[in-house]
Amino acid sequence: MALPTEEQITEKLTAVIDPELRRNIVELGMVRSIEIKPEGQVDVTVSLTTPGCPIRSHFQDAVVSQVSSLEGVTGVGVGFDVLSDKEKGDLQQMLGRNKLPQxxxxxxxxxxxxxxxxxxxxxxxxxxxxxxxxxxxxxxxxxxxxxxxxxxxxxxxxxxxxxxxxxxxxxxxxxxxxxxxxxxxxxxxxxxxxxxxxxxxxxxxxxxxxxxxxxxxxxxxxxxxxxxxxxxxxxxxxxxxxxxxxxxxxxxxxxxxxxxxxxxxxxxxxxxxxxxxxxxxxxxxxxxxxxxxxxxxxxxxxxxxxxxxxxxxxxxxxxxxxxxxxxxxxxxxxxxxxxxxxxxxxxxxxxxSTPRELPMLQAEVPAAPEPPKMGKNARELPVLQ
Ligand SMILES: Nc1ncnc2c1ncn2[C@@H]1O[C@H](COP(=O)(O)OP(=O)(O)O)[C@@H](O)[C@H]1O
Ligand SMILES: [Mg+2]
Incomplete structure (x- = not known):
């Protein structure tokens, strides 16, 4: 079966919204890497503004659900790292000052x-x-x-x-x-x-x-x-x-x-x-x-x-x-x-009354098709420092 292209995957990732910044991770420059393996395994690394884990699980679920809806994907791995200070600065500029948690x-x-x-x-x-x-x-x-x-x-x-x-x-x-x-x-x-x-x-x-x-x-x-x-x-x-x-x-x-x-x-x-x-x-x-x-x-x-x-x-x-x-x-x-x-x-x-994920999330992330069974190919990548 044909493998998805990086563009198709990127397109899918535009549906993954950062709940705090309320924009998608592609636009925010938070997609660090996309790796497509010959057997259909896709590994995506997302760069976070903070290493906070509640947000991490949101991204993990959203990325898996989006990418796995593509033809030819047999497994999705999601890894995380943290934006450098310079990258955070650039992001802050793009968003206008004071929008990022300080x-x-x-x-x-x-x-x-x-x-x-x-x-x-x-x-x-x-x-x-x-x-x-x-x-x-x-x-x-x-x-x-x-x-x-x-x-x-x-x-x-x-x-x-x-x-x-x-x-x-x-x-x-x-x-x-x-x-x-x-x-x-x-x-x-x-x-x-x-x-x-x-x-x-x-x-x-x-x-x-x-x-x-x-x-x-x-x-x-x-x-x-x-x-x-x-x-x-x-x-x-x-x-x-x-x-x-x-x-x-x-x-x-x-x-x-x-x-x-x-x-x-x-x-x-x-x-x-x-x-x-x-x-x-x-x-x-x-x-x-x-x-x-x-x-x-x-x-x-x-x-x-x-x-x-x-x-x-x-x-x-x-x-x-x-x-x-x-x-x-x-x-x-x-x-x-x-x-x-x-x-x-x-x-x-x-x-x-303080849900870990903001409720506006559901409204902003378009409903994703049911992900295919990931089986043993689904895995979480180690957190990069
Ligand atoms: N439910 C309570 N039962 C008994 N004493 C209380 C109770 N709540 C507070 N206190 C006491 O009342 C006083 C004032 O409380 P405090 O917490 O310092 O108030 P605040 O910070 O609003 O000025 C303290 O001596 C505190 O120990
Ligand atoms: Mg007091």
Whole structure:
């Protein structure tokens, strides 16, 4: 049977779309090589902008499905390498600046900003525990303290070492005992001294935390935002347009109007609200009596109003506070406690609502004919460095 030509294969590969850049891999110059073997085996090497594996499996499936639909193809191998800095630069120029994930964050799959209308609702407690829970669920997590006025992530995750700098002059984020990579302005100030920030300094500090920290591969980077509206959200939206927001609120219906401010802020800067977490919901006594100390239902009301899911309802819990004070997240210390369970459930809901492949993919990749059985000729090429 006649073998397909390189042109025919290239033509097929124009149906393989990069989900982040939303263009096909041929146009993006990401097809590194096409090799056609006499027996009909076709090996394609795709150059990625990041070595992140979720995207890799998307490309793998799409390339196999496209190429194998050609006459004469008996097997398809897909290999990967990573674009050089020069190639990334060229690509960036072609796409217009700032379209590519920048610097150190290129390998971070999901950025989630934890925000609240006012302080003291448990935003930092949620950030620290959710990061630890995501990590415990087998996802690599990081926590970045953007609340430069009230940093608390190092304390809550029990990290007291100072960050080092690696050979590439990137800051290495210290890891908590639970494996969460952390970064905070707290690492750079003496004792408990307050930092007086002016707008541009703040912008620069956050930018550095995103770009000059060696986060490397992370499934989730959680950002503990300062309460209310403001500068930080604006900066983040500019630097990370794909970031999503989770709003923490307390259950009294009156807290809604305050919490709504974070939603309005998200809307203003065009970031998607992923859901609401109600914290400090009812208190259950050891005898099983429940008191709604801070009222009831505020989280659900806000979620309904915003048309987003209620991701979790976390009860008041003395242990949650105590373990946070000791630097040992409740979700690790007492995962079966009511608050521990509620936070782990919330983390699972976050995992479920952050699909690894973007949904727009399906719409943009034309339906491919059923691939013929690849049999033992199908193989994955080793990853080239
Ligand atoms: N569900 C909860 N039950 C009991 N205490 C909590 C709960 N959530 C938070 N706290 C405590 O409330 C205080 C404020 O929480 P924090 O996370 O620092 O809020 P924020 O970051 O929003 O200012 C802390 O002392 C924390 O331990
Ligand atoms: Mg805080």
């Amino acid at each position: 610097g150190a964050l290129a390998q971070v799959q999901n950025v989630i900003c934890v925000s609240s209308g006012k302080g003291g609702v448990g935003k930092s407690t949620m950030t620290a525990n959710l990061a630890a829970a995501l990590q415990a669920e087998g996802h690599k997590a990081g926590a970045l303290d953007c609340d430069v006025y009230g940093y608390s992530i190092p304390r809550m995750l029990g990290v007291d070492e100072k960050p080092d700098v690696n050979g590439e002059r990137k800051i290495i984020p210290p890891e908590s005992a639970s494996g969460v990579k952390t970064m905070s302005i707290g690492y750079f100030v003496e004792g408990n001294s307050a930092v007086v920030w002016r707008g541009p300094m703040l912008h620069k500090a956050i930018q550095q935390f995103l770009e000059d920290v060696a986060w490397e591969e992370l499934d989730y980077l959680l950002l503990d935002l300062p309460p209310g509206t403001g500068d930080v959200a604006m900066t983040l939206a500019q630097l990370l347009p794909q970031a999503k927001i989770v709003i923490v609120t307390t259950p009294q219906p009156a807290a809604q109007s305050v919490a709504r401010r974070s939603a309005e802020m998200a809307d203003k800067v065009d970031l998607e609200v992923m859901g609401v977490i109600e914290n400090m919901s009812g208190f259950t006594t050891p005898t099983g009596e429940t008191f709604s100390i801070f009222g009831e239902g505020g989280g659900k009301l806000l979620a309904d109003e915003l048309g987003v899911p209620l991701l979790g309802t976390i009860p008041l819990s003395e242990e949650l506070r105590e373990h946070a004070d000791e630097g040992r997240p409740l979700v690790i210390e007492e995962p079966d406690s009511p608050a521990g369970k509620a936070i782990i459930d919330t983390a699972r809901r976050i995992i479920a």
